[in-house]
Amino acid sequence: MSDDLDDAVAVFSAVRRRLFGIAYRMLGTVSEAEDIVQDVWLRWQTYDRSTVRDPAAFLATATTRLSINVLQSAHNRRETYIGPWLPEPVNTSDDPALGAERGEALGFAMLLLLEKLSPTERAAYVLREAFDYPYEQIALIVQLKEPATRQLVSRARKKLATEHRVPVVATEQRRLLAAFLQAAQSGDVTALEELFALDVVSYSDGNGAKLAARIPVNGRSRVAKFIAAFASHFWVGKTIDWVELNGQHAVTLTENGTVTTALSMTVGDDGIQQVLWMMNPAKLSRVTSEVA
Amino acid sequence: MTPQHPGFDSLTGETPRLHALLTELRNGCTAGDLGRVRATLHPEVSVTIDDGGTANTLPASVRGVERAARLLLQVIPGAAGAVTEQSVNGQAGLVFHRDARVVGVLSASVRSGALNEIWIVLNPEKLRHWNEG
Numbered sequence: 454m455s456d457d458l459d460d461a462v463a464v465f466s467a468v469r470r471r472l473f474g475i476a477y478r479m480l481g482t483v484s485e486a487e488d489i490v491q492d493v494w495l496r497w498q499t500y501d502r503s504t505v506r507d508p509a510a511f512l513a514t515a516t517t518r519l520s521i522n523v524l525q526s527a528h529n530r531r532e533t534y535i536g537p538w539l540p541e542p543v544n545t546s547d548d549p550a551l552g553a554e555r556g557e558a559l560g561f562a563m564l565l566l567l568e569k570l571s572p573t574e575r576a577a578y579v580l581r582e583a584f585d586y587p588y589e590q591i592a593l594i595v596q597l598k599e600p601a602t603r604q605l606v607s608r609a610r611k612k613l614a615t616e617h618r619v620p621v622v623a624t625e626q627r628r629l630l631a632a633f634l635q636a637a638q639s640g641d642v643t644a645l646e647e648l649f650a651l652d653v654v655s656y657s658d659g660n661g662a663k664l665a666a667r668i669p670v671n672g673r674s675r676v677a678k679f680i681a682a683f684a685s686h687f688w689v690g691k692t693i694d695w696v697e698l699n700g701q702h703a704v705t706l707t708e709n710g711t712v713t714t715a716l717s718m719t720v721g722d723d724g725i726q727q728v729l730w731m732m733n734p735a736k737l738s739r740v741t742s743e744v745a
Numbered sequence: 746m747t748p749q750h751p752g753f754d755s756l757t758g759e760t761p762r763l764h765a766l767l768t769e770l771r772n773g774c775t776a777g778d779l780g781r782v783r784a785t786l787h788p789e790v791s792v793t794i795d796d797g798g799t800a801n802t803l804p805a806s807v808r809g810v811e812r813a814a815r816l817l818l819q820v821i822p823g824a825a826g827a828v829t830e831q832s833v834n835g836q837a838g839l840v841f842h843r844d845a846r847v848v849g850v851l852s853a854s855v856r857s858g859a860l861n862e863i864w865i866v867l868n869p870e871k872l873r874h875w876n877e878g
Contacts, residue, residue: 539795564834
């Protein structure tokens with residue numbers, strides 16, 4: 454029995470750093486990662502180890518699944534955290550490898566991006582990118598079929614690439630919106646085109662309201678012409694007020710004391726990417742109360 | 746990073762530039778020189794501080810060179826030897842010391858040759874293991 458326990462200790466010690474590395478990348482906190490490793494150790498001690506063919510895989514699976522569970526409840530905790538939440542930094546002078554085959558998914562920037570993924574996506578991504586696990590094995594760990602696992606990793610990569618698009622500062626967003634208002638009111642197609650990204654989209658949520666386009670309009674030239682086309686009548690008799698909606702600069706258009714449109718946009722390095730016309734009366738009632 | 750997303754390289758990759766910028770940032774703070782601190786920052790720089798609510802006199806996050814430089818000068822200790830350069834999460838970082846204890850850890854990303862995102866952890870709970878062993 455004591456030989457058996459020695460063996461259990463040896464097996465566990467050999468993979469301990471890796472287990473911590475997985476848990477840390479899943480949670481971004483040292484204390485929670487250590488708790489998970491400890492928890493896995495306790496389970497391993499009492500488990501019927503004679504039934505385990507591949508102890509390293511077994512322990513990695515337990516660690517990942519526990520991390521997914523903790524992450525699911527951690528999201529609630531982080532919402533009540535006071536101030537911005539950052540990962541718990543790790544001292545990599547002491548521990549350069551931190552249990553990974555590559556130093557992947559360890560920097561603050563990446564750990565913060567990983568917060569945007571679902572727990573399962575994050576697990577699949579971390580196991581693949583930082584630890585080079587084969588898809589076949591990741592599939593067993595996250596309890597999905599292999600094609601679904603590949604899709605999960607691919608979706609995670611896409612999400613991270615999108616999130617990485619550098620956000621444009623608020624002042625630039627305000628500048629573009631102001632320039633847009635001027636060009637839109639004067640119906641200046643060229644000026645509008647200059648403000649737009651090549652793949653700009655104009656969306657209207659009108660719920661059937663008058664003047665609202667029923668389908669999105671795509672592309673620099675088409676959106677510019679579309680907006681210029683209604684310049685002569687759309688803006689008449691409306692007052693424009695700057696507001697903040699969802700933390701972004703936006704404007705409301707008020708006609709006879711009623712807010713009829715809220716206009717906002719998303720912008721990137723290449724200019725205005727989306728023009729959003731909110732003309733749905735049901736949704737505007739909220740905007741009106743925020744303005745007031 | 747892996748070849749699948751080369752765009753992350755400047756964000757997460759260990760670059761000699763990051764190292765040089767952090768040295769300059771540290772020296773600027775030691776000298777109390779706002780201009781030197783400013784010179785290390787990207788025009789769209791952001792500073793995010795996680796103090797877990799323990800240092801509520803500080804703004805949690807700021808954007809822009811001017812406000813970022815002032816906040817950094819306020820947060821990064823200016824005393825000689827109070828800030829060391831260490832590997833933080835696999836990259837060059839700064840560690841703040843006071844009375845032989847670690848009281849802050851700074852990590853940053855580089856964009857167009859300047860510090861772009863700066864993250865500072867001051868929450869003692871999150872620095873516990875830096876003060877163990």
